[in-house]
Amino acid sequence: MISKKMQDYLAASPDRVVIREMGGREYTLHQLRRDVLRLASALEGRVGRCERKVFGIAMRSCYEWVYTLLAIQKVGAVLLPVPIEFSDDQIASLLGKATAVLVSDEQTAGRLHGILPDKPCFIPDQLMGQAIGDEWRAEDELIPEGIVSIIHTSGTTSKPKGVMIRDEAVGLLVDNVMKRLPQQPLHYFSIVPMSLLIEQVLGVFIPILSGGTLTLMPKGVAEYGAASGNARQYLEMIAPNQPNFLYLPPKLLEEANMLLEQCSVQQLFGAQCPHIITGGAKIPVSVLQALDARGVEVFEAYGLSENSSIISLNSPAERRIGSAGKLLDGIEPKLVDGELLVRTPTLCAGYYNADDTACDLSDGYLHTGDIAEFRDGYLYITGRKKHVIILSTARNISPEWVENVYKESPLVDDMIVMGEGKDEPCAIVLSTAGTACVRDEMARLEHRLADFARVRQIRVIDDIAQFRDQFYTVTGRPRRAEIEARFIDQMYA
Numbered sequence: 001m002i003s004k005k006m007q008d009y010l011a012a013s014p015d016r017v018v019i020r021e022m023g024g025r026e027y028t029l030h031q032l033r034r035d036v037l038r039l040a041s042a043l044e045g046r047v048g049r050c051e052r053k054v055f056g057i058a059m060r061s062c063y064e065w066v067y068t069l070l071a072i073q074k075v076g077a078v079l080l081p082v083p084i085e086f087s088d089d090q091i092a093s094l095l096g097k098a099t100a101v102l103v104s105d106e107q108t109a110g111r112l113h114g115i116l117p118d119k120p121c122f123i124p125d126q127l128m129g130q131a132i133g134d135e136w137r138a139e140d141e142l143i144p145e146g147i148v149s150i151i152h153t154s155g156t157t158s159k160p161k162g163v164m165i166r167d168e169a170v171g172l173l174v175d176n177v178m179k180r181l182p183q184q185p186l187h188y189f190s191i192v193p194m195s196l197l198i199e200q201v202l203g204v205f206i207p208i209l210s211g212g213t214l215t216l217m218p219k220g221v222a223e224y225g226a227a228s229g230n231a232r233q234y235l236e237m238i239a240p241n242q243p244n245f246l247y248l249p250p251k252l253l254e255e256a257n258m259l260l261e262q263c264s265v266q267q268l269f270g271a272q273c274p275h276i277i278t279g280g281a282k283i284p285v286s287v288l289q290a291l292d293a294r295g296v297e298v299f300e301a302y303g304l305s306e307n308s309s310i311i312s313l314n315s316p317a318e319r320r321i322g323s324a325g326k327l328l329d330g331i332e333p334k335l336v337d338g339e340l341l342v343r344t345p346t347l348c349a350g351y352y353n354a355d356d357t358a359c360d361l362s363d364g365y366l367h368t369g370d371i372a373e374f375r376d377g378y379l380y381i382t383g384r385k386k387h388v389i390i391l392s393t394a395r396n397i398s399p400e401w402v403e404n405v406y407k408e409s410p411l412v413d414d415m416i417v418m419g420e421g422k423d424e425p426c427a428i429v430l431s432t433a434g435t436a437c438v439r440d441e442m443a444r445l446e447h448r449l450a451d452f453a454r455v456r457q458i459r460v461i462d463d464i465a466q467f468r469d470q471f472y473t474v475t476g477r478p479r480r481a482e483i484e485a486r487f488i489d490q491m492y493a
Contacts (some may be wrong), residue, residue, distance in 0.1 A: 002170040002205060003073035003148055009209055010036065010070070018208060019063055020215045022241060027063055029208075032070070038128045039071035046127065047099060050075035052142040054150065056101035058082045058091070058112065061194040061216055061223050064104050064124050066204055069194075071124075073167075079149040080162070081195035083474065084108060085222075088115045093353070094152055094162065095119065099140040150352045151197045153305045162352030163305040165197065169346040173308045174205050176328040176346075180299075180315035181245070182275055185212035189243035189274075191234050191252070193223040193474060198309045202247045202277065215241045224252065225474035231255040239270040246274045249476045250283035253298060257287050260294050269296065277301050277313070281476035282381070282400060284407050285322040292321060300324050302381055306359050306366055307331075308346040312379045323378035333374070334365060339385050340372035341365040371398060387480060389420050395452045397425060399480075402455065405448050409441040413464050416478050417455060418488055426457035426491040428483060430467060435460045457491055 010033040019027040043050055055077050059065045072079045082094050082101075092115050095101055100120040103109050109121045143150070148167035188207040192199050207214045217223070217237060224234050231252055238246065246269075248256070253276075259268055279301035288298055302324035303310040314325035327333060332343040343365050351358050360367035371383035383398030390396055399417035402425065406415050411433040419425035431438050438460050446454045461467045471483050 001148075001167040002174060003076075003167050005171050005174070005209065006070055006205065007036075007074060016211075018213055019066060020213060020241075021063065022215060022218050022237065024216075024219065025063070032067055035067040035124075035128075036070045036074055039067060039124050040074040042124075042127045042130070043071065043075055043077075046122075046130075050077040050099075052076065052078065052145060052147070053099040053140045054078045054080050054097060054143060056080045056082050056095045056098040057103075057195075058084050058095075058101055058108055059104040060084060061190055061199075062104060062219070063216065065194050066214070068102050068124055069200065069204065073148060078143045078147050081149070082152070083193055083195045085474075091115050097141045144349060147349055149197070149200075151305045152195070161358060164349040164352055165305075165308055166347075166349050169308045169348070170201070170205075172330075173310060173328070173346045174201060174209065176330070177201065177310055177313065178206060178210065179329070180313045180325075181206070181210075182316065184210070184244070186210040186245040186275075187212045187215070187243050187272070188245045188247075189215045189238060189241045190217065191224045191237075192247065192249060193225065196474065197305055198247065198279070198303070201309055202245075207245065212245070215243065223474075225249065225476065232259065235259060235268060238274075239266070239268060242270045242272050243274050244272040246276045248276055248278055248298075250278055250281050250287075251476050253278055253283060253291065254287050256296075257290050257294075260291075260296070265295050275299065275316075279303065279310075279324075282404060284404065286408055288321045302370075302379060304359070304366070304368060306348045306361070307342070307344050308348065311342060311344070311368075318378075320376075320378045323375070323380050325379065326377050327379060333379075335372065335374075338371045338373075340368045340370050340379075340381075342368065389417070389425060391419060391422060391424065391452065397453050399425075402449060402453050403427075405445055406442055406455070408445060411438060411441050414468075414478070416480060416483050418480075418484050418491065420484075422492060424457070425453065425455050426488075427455045427459075428487055429458050429460045430464045431460050432462050432464065433460075434462075459487065459491060 013029055015028050015030045017026045018029045018032055055072050057068055080098055082091055100122055101112055102122050102124055112121045146166055147164045149165045150162040151165055153163055186207050188203050190203045203214055235256055276298045278298055291298055299314040301310050301313040312325045312327045318326055330345045334341040347366055369385045370381050371385055373380050383400045387399050388396050389399055402417045403415045406412050411431050413430040416428045417425050429438055471479050
């Protein structure tokens with residue numbers, strides 16, 4: 001179990017600096033243990049028995065986030081992280097049944113009070129400084145035994161669904177991922193939000209358990225993906241912190257590849273040659289090959305929240321560019337009509353609030369919804385089953401397949417192909433190059449596609465940051481249903 005693994009490590013390990021704030025404070029392992037114990041005691045003093053109760057956490061990534069996570073584990077409660085950039089409706093949907101919410105400042109507490117007036121909201125530092133008062137005896141919802149967290153994942157509506165993550169599964173996943181990483185203390189620089197389970201695994205559990213450190217961005221900087229921003233700003237913070245371990249979303253790697261035309265690898269990534277993992281969205285193979293030629297090895301991963309994050313991962317010993325690597329230990333695959341199904345020891349326990357995008361878990365296999373194939377034991381994700389477009393001509397198209405061909409052009413930042421029920425596909429194209437240039441580039445590449453899959457009707461979006469902010473998830477995936485609802489009628493007018 002990850003909760004026991006972390007608590008045992010805090011209790012038995014010699015002191016060292018374990019968390020740093022860039023340009024700010026450093027925190028030792030003993031300070032972290034002290035704050036975990038103090039907050040755990042304060043929660044029990046205020047709430048009483050906490051086992052199986054849900055506690056929300058609505059903070060940007062910070063030291064308080066880490067010790068709050070570990071304190072919630074300490075008392076046997078269930079963590080429910082909520083990104084503070086979520087809309088009020090999304091926050092209300094996720095936190096409606098939570099026992100209480102922990103926040104880092106009065107401003108967030110005020111916002112939460114406006115959304116859920118009757119929901120207790122605690123600031124950890126204040127709660128730890130208060131005298132223990134009367135326990136509050138609310139009739140709180142209890143989650144099934146053995147659940148360590150509930151992780152949000154996007155669906156077809158504005159209300160995120162929650163995946164119930166098993167304590168035992170995360171512990172096993174961490175062990176299996178660490179086998180694929182360099183066997184040394186891992187010093188991690190955190191860029192994406194800790195509300196993502198992958199960031200908790202790679203940014204909190206693994207660095208601490210490996211004997212390494214976690215470095216946090218300066219307090220005034222929002223996590224990447226939490227708001228629109230300049231990708232270069234995040235990349236330029238890497239070298240000064242000298243990490244040897246990073247998770248970088250595909251978009252940051254694409255930007256890094258362009259920046260390396262102007263600077264050296266050491267100037268951008270530092271002297272430690274960090275082990276870089278990427279995933280969450282498809283990255284063009286040409287970008288990975290260009291980075292590799294410059295001496296930057298990137299290790300692609302694939303996973304779903306329903307599997308406690310990672311399913312497959314490239315490693316220094318076994319790496320193939322363009323693949324999602326080999327399956328983690330204990331995962332049994334099956335392909336049914338091209339869809340990847342996996343029987344996995346790290347499977348979730350089900351959904352907190354499912355919708356029609358929920359994966360099928362009914363037969364003991366996780367139905368990923370992804371179209372896949374295996375080559376020499378390496379997993380390749382080639383499309384999304386639910387994204388298959390059926391044209392009026394009875395032809396089927398995987399939009400990712402079409403998009404990846406056109407995205408080989410450096411002028412195409414991203415593309416979203418649509419056209420269900422139409423006689424030909426259309427696409428939104430993110431590019432600053434202008435429509436005429438984009439059309440020329442697409443014409444140059446279209447020979448690689450069947451005629452029925454070639455895109456002729458396009459709309460070029462040049463305000464890329466604003467579009468991504470409005471229509472993409474924090475891990476870089478386009479919200480296809482929302483984009484189609486907004487633009488499809490205009491495309492075929």
